[in-house]
Amino acid sequence: MSSTQATTVSTAGMRIAILGAGKMGGILLQAFLSSGLFPREQVAATVAHEARALALREQFRVAVSTDNLQAAEQADVILLGVKPQQMTDLVSSISSVLHPGKVLISFAASVKTAAIEEAAGCNLAVIRAMPNTPAMLGAGATAICRGRFVAAPQLSLAEKIFSTVGRTVIVDEKHMDAVTGLSGSGPAFLYIIIEALAEAGVHVGLPRDVATLLAAQTTYGAAKMVLETGSHPALLKDEVTTPAGCTVDGILELEEGGARVTLIKAVKRATERARELAIK
Numbered sequence: 001m002s003s004t005q006a007t008t009v010s011t012a013g014m015r016i017a018i019l020g021a022g023k024m025g026g027i028l029l030q031a032f033l034s035s036g037l038f039p040r041e042q043v044a045a046t047v048a049h050e051a052r053a054l055a056l057r058e059q060f061r062v063a064v065s066t067d068n069l070q071a072a073e074q075a076d077v078i079l080l081g082v083k084p085q086q087m088t089d090l091v092s093s094i095s096s097v098l099h100p101g102k103v104l105i106s107f108a109a110s111v112k113t114a115a116i117e118e119a120a121g122c123n124l125a126v127i128r129a130m131p132n133t134p135a136m137l138g139a140g141a142t143a144i145c146r147g148r149f150v151a152a153p154q155l156s157l158a159e160k161i162f163s164t165v166g167r168t169v170i171v172d173e174k175h176m177d178a179v180t181g182l183s184g185s186g187p188a189f190l191y192i193i194i195e196a197l198a199e200a201g202v203h204v205g206l207p208r209d210v211a212t213l214l215a216a217q218t219t220y221g222a223a224k225m226v227l228e229t230g231s232h233p234a235l236l237k238d239e240v241t242t243p244a245g246c247t248v249d250g251i252l253e254l255e256e257g258g259a260r261v262t263l264i265k266a267v268k269r270a271t272e273r274a275r276e277l278a279i280k
Ligand SMILES: NC(=O)c1ccc[n+]([C@@H]2O[C@H](COP(=O)([O-])OP(=O)(O)OC[C@H]3O[C@@H](n4cnc5c(N)ncnc54)[C@H](OP(=O)(O)O)[C@@H]3O)[C@@H](O)[C@H]2O)c1
Pocket: 019, 020, 021, 022, 023, 024, 025, 046, 047, 048, 049, 050, 052, 053, 068, 081, 082, 083, 084, 086, 090, 107, 108, 109, 130, 131, 132, 133
C-alpha cells in the first residue's frame, strides 16, 4: 500500500510535464489540478496534434503544446504517456535535455525501464507505473516499479502522483506483467461479472436497471469490505454463507461452473500476453 513517506514528499515549486496527454494523461492532468498536488502554473503537457493541444489548453488552462523538447526541458518530472511503440522514439527525441536531476515516469504498458534508460542516454531516474481505467473516478489501482537509478524520495514522489487517482502499490519490475494481467485487464473481467450478475437478476424477475444497480453496488461493497476490513475474502464469504442456506447453493453452482479456475486462467493468459508484448 501507499507508503507514509509519499505524503511527506513536497511538490512545492516542482514542474511536471505530461508528454502524450491522451486518455490516461488527461485523467492525471485533471487529477493534479483538482487535488491541488500541482497548481496550473507548474503543469505542462504535450500531444501530437495542434487541435487537441488547443482543446486541452481551453479545458484545463495549462500550457499544452506539441513541443516535447521544450516541455521536457522546463520540467523537473516528466510523465510519459504515449503509446508503448512510440515510447523509445519519444525519449530519444528529448534526450538532449535530460540529465540526472530530472525524473522520468512512464505509464505505458509493457515498456521496460531499461529500454527508457537506454533511450534517455544518461543515468537518470526512470519509474514505471501501471494505472487502470477506474483512475478516471479516483478509484484506480496503480502498481509502480523503479529503474536502476531511482532514489527512495523519487519513488515516493511517484506514489504521491498516482495517489491522486486511487491506490498505489510498489512492486519489483518482474511483476509488472502480472499487474497488467490482474489490475490492468481486471476491470474488463469484472464488468463481465457485473453484466452476468445483472443478467441473472433479470432472469429471476428483476427490472434490468434495478438488477444492474444491485450487481454493481454489491461488487463495489464486497471490494470495499475486503479493502477496509483487511479480512481474508474467504472469511468474508463464510460470513455470508449460512449453513443449509441460499448462498452455499449458489457457491456450489459457481464452483461446478469453474468460475474460480476460469478467472485464474484469464489473469494468467493476460499476463502471458503482456509478457509477449514487452518492449525491452
Ligand atoms: N487508457 C488506459 O486505461 C491505460 C491504462 C494503463 C496504461 N495506459 C498507457 O497509457 C498510454 C496512453 O494510452 P491512452 O489510452 O491514454 O492513449 P491515447 O488516448 O491515444 O493517448 C496518447 C496520446 O499521445 C499523444 N501523442 C502521440 N504521439 C505523440 C508525440 N510524438 N508527442 C507527444 N504526444 C504524442 C496523442 O496525441 P493526440 O491526442 O494529439 O493524437 C495522445 O494524446 C499507453 O502507453 C498505454 O499503454 C493506458
